[in-house]
Amino acid sequence: xxxxxxxxxxxxxxxxxxxxxxxxxxxxxxxxxxxxxxxxxxxxxxxxxxxxxxxxxxxxxxxxxxxxxxxxxxxxxxxxxxxxxxxxxxxxxxxxxxxxxxxxxxxxxxxxxxxxxxxxxxxxxxxxxxxxxxxxxxxxxxxxxxxxxxxxxxxxxxxxxxxxxxxxxxxxxxxxxxxxxxxxxxxxxxxxxxxxxxxxxxxxxxxxxxxxxxxxxxxxxxxxxxxxxxxxxxxxxxxxxxxxxxxxxxxxxxxxxxxxxxxxxxxxxxxxxxxxxxxxxxxxxxxxxxxxxxxxxxxxxxxxxxxxxxxxxxxxxxxxxxxxxxxxxxxxxxxxxxxxxxxxxxxxxxxxxxxxxxxxxxxxxxxxxxxxxxxxxxxxxxxxxxxxxxxxxxxxxxxxxxxxxxxxxxxxxxxxxxxxxxxxxxxxxxxxxxxxxxxxxxxxxxxxxxxxxxxxxxxxxxxxxx
Amino acid sequence: xxxxxxxxxxxxxxxxxxxxxxxxxxxxxxxxxxxxxxxxxxxxxxxxxxxxxxxxxxxxxxxxxxxxxxxxxxxxxxxxxxxxxxxxxxxxxxxxxxxxxxxxxxxxxxxxxxxxxxxxxxxxxxxxxxxxxxxxxxxxxxxxxxxxxxxxxxxxxxxxxxxxxxxxxxxxxxxxxxxxxxxxxxxxxxxxxxxxxxxxxxxxxxxxxxxxxxxxxxxxxxxxxxxxxxxxxxxxxxxxxxxxxxxxxxxxxxxxxxxxxxxxxxxxxxxxxxxxxxxxxxxxxxxxxxxxxxxxxxxxxxxxxxxxxxxxxxxxxxxxxxxxxxxxxxxxxxxxxxxxxxxxxxxxxxxxxxxxxxxxxxxxxxxxxxxxxxxxxxxxxxxxxxxxxxxxxxxxxxxxxxxxxxxxxxxxxxxxxxxxxxxxxxxxxxxxxxxxxxxxxxxxxxxxxxxxxxxxxxxxxxxxxxxxxxxxxxxxxxxxxxxxxxxxxxxxxxxxxxxxxxxxxxxxxxxx
Numbered sequence: 001x002x003x004x005x006x007x008x009x010x011x012x013x014x015x016x017x018x019x020x021x022x023x024x025x026x027x028x029x030x031x032x033x034x035x036x037x038x039x040x041x042x043x044x045x046x047x048x049x050x051x052x053x054x055x056x057x058x059x060x061x062x063x064x065x066x067x068x069x070x071x072x073x074x075x076x077x078x079x080x081x082x083x084x085x086x087x088x089x090x091x092x093x094x095x096x097x098x099x100x101x102x103x104x105x106x107x108x109x110x111x112x113x114x115x116x117x118x119x120x121x122x123x124x125x126x127x128x129x130x131x132x133x134x135x136x137x138x139x140x141x142x143x144x145x146x147x148x149x150x151x152x153x154x155x156x157x158x159x160x161x162x163x164x165x166x167x168x169x170x171x172x173x174x175x176x177x178x179x180x181x182x183x184x185x186x187x188x189x190x191x192x193x194x195x196x197x198x199x200x201x202x203x204x205x206x207x208x209x210x211x212x213x214x215x216x217x218x219x220x221x222x223x224x225x226x227x228x229x230x231x232x233x234x235x236x237x238x239x240x241x242x243x244x245x246x247x248x249x250x251x252x253x254x255x256x257x258x259x260x261x262x263x264x265x266x267x268x269x270x271x272x273x274x275x276x277x278x279x280x281x282x283x284x285x286x287x288x289x290x291x292x293x294x295x296x297x298x299x300x301x302x303x304x305x306x307x308x309x310x311x312x313x314x315x316x317x318x319x320x321x322x323x324x325x326x327x328x329x330x331x332x333x334x335x336x337x338x339x340x341x342x343x344x345x346x347x348x349x350x351x352x353x354x355x356x357x358x359x360x361x362x363x364x365x366x367x368x369x370x371x372x373x374x375x376x377x378x379x380x381x382x383x384x385x386x387x388x389x390x391x392x393x394x395x396x397x398x399x400x401x402x403x404x405x406x407x408x409x410x411x412x413x414x415x416x417x418x419x420x421x422x423x424x425x426x427x428x429x430x431x432x433x434x435x436x437x438x439x440x441x442x443x444x445x446x447x448x449x450x451x452x453x454x455x456x457x458x459x460x461x462x463x464x465x466x
Numbered sequence: 467x468x469x470x471x472x473x474x475x476x477x478x479x480x481x482x483x484x485x486x487x488x489x490x491x492x493x494x495x496x497x498x499x500x501x502x503x504x505x506x507x508x509x510x511x512x513x514x515x516x517x518x519x520x521x522x523x524x525x526x527x528x529x530x531x532x533x534x535x536x537x538x539x540x541x542x543x544x545x546x547x548x549x550x551x552x553x554x555x556x557x558x559x560x561x562x563x564x565x566x567x568x569x570x571x572x573x574x575x576x577x578x579x580x581x582x583x584x585x586x587x588x589x590x591x592x593x594x595x596x597x598x599x600x601x602x603x604x605x606x607x608x609x610x611x612x613x614x615x616x617x618x619x620x621x622x623x624x625x626x627x628x629x630x631x632x633x634x635x636x637x638x639x640x641x642x643x644x645x646x647x648x649x650x651x652x653x654x655x656x657x658x659x660x661x662x663x664x665x666x667x668x669x670x671x672x673x674x675x676x677x678x679x680x681x682x683x684x685x686x687x688x689x690x691x692x693x694x695x696x697x698x699x700x701x702x703x704x705x706x707x708x709x710x711x712x713x714x715x716x717x718x719x720x721x722x723x724x725x726x727x728x729x730x731x732x733x734x735x736x737x738x739x740x741x742x743x744x745x746x747x748x749x750x751x752x753x754x755x756x757x758x759x760x761x762x763x764x765x766x767x768x769x770x771x772x773x774x775x776x777x778x779x780x781x782x783x784x785x786x787x788x789x790x791x792x793x794x795x796x797x798x799x800x801x802x803x804x805x806x807x808x809x810x811x812x813x814x815x816x817x818x819x820x821x822x823x824x825x826x827x828x829x830x831x832x833x834x835x836x837x838x839x840x841x842x843x844x845x846x847x848x849x850x851x852x853x854x855x856x857x858x859x860x861x862x863x864x865x866x867x868x869x870x871x872x873x874x875x876x877x878x879x880x881x882x883x884x885x886x887x888x889x890x891x892x893x894x895x896x897x898x899x900x901x902x903x904x905x906x907x908x909x910x911x912x913x914x915x916x917x918x919x920x921x922x923x924x925x926x927x928x929x930x931x932x933x934x935x936x937x938x939x940x941x942x943x944x945x946x947x948x949x950x951x952x953x954x955x956x957x958x959x960x961x962x963x964x965x966x967x968x969x970x971x972x973x974x975x976x977x978x
Binding site: 372376379383387390393397408412414419425455 | 523896900
């Protein structure tokens with residue numbers, strides 16, 4: 001149904017979108033320029049970051065535009081926009097580095113800055129060297145979300161606490177960023193392999209719905225009685241979370257937001273349930289209902305995002321742990337925000353796949369080639385992971401006097417390492433290729449994401465700095 | 467030797483091949499000893515299989531993950547754990563060792579099994595790899611030549627010139643071909659990075675080395691804490707398990723401090739430390755966070771810094787009531803000072819945070835909040851002893867009868883520097899293992915073992931050809947491109963040579 005609807009639209013000509021994006025970029029740059037005239041400093045970090053955002057957004061639009069229309073010239077312009085965005089991003093990184101006097105890895109903001117930069121570089125490498133032209137469809141939106149998140153986080157250069165003043169820390173974090181970016185790339189490649197390998201679109205439906213479902217289920221762990229959602233409180237003057245005691249955050253309850261999240265959870269569960277029914281009964285019309293349910297769930301997810309942003313952006317709410325009203329901010333809940341955005345993004349990707357699968361497949365290298373490149377990215381990621389853990393252990397040994405203390409982040413880094421070690425062993429000794437290897441690579445990346453975000457967010461430990 | 471066995475043995479076939487050989491010397495059921503032997507053998511086989519390895523790894527992953535989700539004992543306070551879990555639940559978790567997963571006996575056993583599995587698997591596969599490594603297959607036979615996937619044939623006129631043309635070309639490509647002498651001619655063999663076949667053993671060995679370091683540290687290592695104030699020295703360390711440990715040397719703190727950024731957040735903590743052995747100074751070092759002092763394998767880390775609640779120096783001005791110059795005096799606790807020929811002052815008490823209750827002076831805390839000092843001013847001639855309190859506390863002070871008036875100027879509190887102490891004799895094995903693993907992984911992933919054979923043969927129609935074959939153990943597509951290019955180059959080299967040969971022949975004919 002949805003497919004038919006799209007095809008009834010007049011086909012966009014090759015130039016219209018490029019012109020639109022170009023005008024959009026020009027307009028935004030002009031607005032930025034007006035701002036610059038006011039402030040008088042052209043090459044400041046926020047300006048550079050803003051420029052990067054504009055061009056990444058343009059690139060993302062063009063990549064997606066290619067996904068929807070299949071016009072090859074979009075890719076050329078998209079890649080050009082990525083180059084310009086990367087240039088601005090590099091400027092921002094350099095500026096930050098110069099101003100802070102240390103490589104930009106010491107706060108979540110700086111890590112995101114470096115991560116986005118690495119992602120853009122890897123995107124261009126994958127495009128130029130390996131010919132995976134549409135990888136930007138996945139990576140650019142991630143980069144955009146990263147830059148937007150950065151706007152919410154504290155940006156001032158903060159002095160380093162003594163434990164962080166170590167070259168080994170920089171080595172450790174650089175390696176971590178590189179390793180994680182390589183893992184992200186292997187994930188994207190494995191996904192593309194599955195597309196090229198004629199994996200059923202319905203399976204992607206199940207996977208994307210499962211992702212959204214898991215996201216909302218995770219958000220709903222913060223569900224409070226009578227429909228509230230508890231969020232970390234935020235002190236706008238200090239630009240930091242409010243702590244009751246060392247390591248104990250104060251949470252405020254935003255009323256009614258919990259109900260909305262519960263509703264969206266039901267909406268994203270619907271396609272999943274329909275898929276399971278389809279598996280049981282095999283009726284094709286159930287799948288078309290499920291596809292429509294995905295569409296509905298995207299609208300509801302958008303609604304949830306809007307309400308979340310409106311209510312959590314600022315405002316004062318009561319808390320269960322302390323008397324009085326406390327402020328909160330989007331910056332206090334970056335993970336929920338990125339989860340919500342990620343959910344929408346993943347669902348949109350599914351629709352893209354549903355409508356434009358053939359065009360996507362045409363643009364991809366052969367399945368064998370993708371399989372090999374996935375393996376090769378992991379062959380890069382694995383030694384980097386090893387060295388990352390080693391550098392971290394060495395730093396810990398110099399700082400706390402023990403190279404391994406089984407803190408959750410360490411343990412999960414080791415688990416990640418074991419998972420990829422498992423992948424390599426299965427591939428080399430058991431000859432795992434193709435779909436099984438791709439699924440393993442995807443699983444590995446899920447573990448990486450848990451180590452990166454989940455551990456910081458859900459499990460307590462020494463890695464409180466990042 | 468058929469190609470199939472030759473190539474596939476290297477991966478999948480290794481286990482089976484090893485297993486067969488392992489069973490050969492054992493005749494089943496011959497006697498009891500033999501059956502026990504075979505049982506052990508069988509267990510060894512199971513341990514060496516990749517399946518066991520993967521199951522063990524999955525177990526390690528699950529258990530470690532559980533250890534990060536369940537609150538762990540030494541790291542979390544006892545009452546925090548009690549608050550988090552119900553008493554029955556806690557008893558169950560404690561009983562299973564799940565509140566200290568990473569030090570539980572079964573976790574250690576699991577790691578030991580993983581190590582054994584790695585050893586068994588490596589030992590089983592090693593002999594085959596070693597044969598492959600130590601006796602490279604240089605002169606391919608007919609079967610091998612037929613089955614090799616990557617090969618090409620180049621027609622040549624004459625064996626000798628064709629092969630030497632190929633040799634020249636290979637040398638030009640930066641390879642070092644080896645001449646394999648046959649009955650009446652020779653073939654060529656080139657290889658590179660044969661070590662790549664053994665790298666996986668380097669990685670496995672390095673992992674075991676890291677484990678070994680960890681075990682040594684778990685058995686013989688210790689951690690402790692020592693707090694020193696300026697000028698204090700100690701050779702005793704309080705270990706984490708509560709015991710005292712005597713060091714064969716003493717550590718003295720010559721000073722410690724904190725520096726702040728402009729916004730008040732700490733920038734740097736430092737301690738000047740001196741190591742004394744039998745009373746002699748043997749080492750001095752200023753340590754900061756991230757840069758410990760190491761002496762005889764014992765490492766001292768800057769861990770904390772803070773006030774002790776004790777006084778270092780109290781600075782006062784003393785003005786004689788009879789008239790005269792005011793003088794500044796600095797007093798430590800119980801220190802006496804002569805103010806003039808007759809009068810002396812002693813600091814009898816210093817209370818950093820005093821409170822008066824029920825006619826008594828109490829210390830409320832050790833923080834410098836509300837300090838009070840008790841001075842005793844004594845006159846030698848008259849034998850008068852006067853209690854002076856700063857600030858004057860009614861009921862205690864006799865300030866008016868003192869020959870001097872005192873005014874507090876400054877209170878310098880003593881600070882302690884907290885040092886973490888650790889002894890990790892196994893860490894060198896760990897770091898060696900890490901470096902070895904880095905090298906091993908680099909070789910495993912980036913050093914391709916490539917082999918090229920060049921053999922002059924007669925093809926099915928009796929035409930003399932140069933058979934060129936190539937094999938690589940990884941990155942096969944890139945190698946194939948390189949191989950094809952090499953073959954093209956050899957072809958053109960042979961063509962040029964035969965042309966120049968023909969020309970030379972022609973000129974020599976003309977010369978006749």
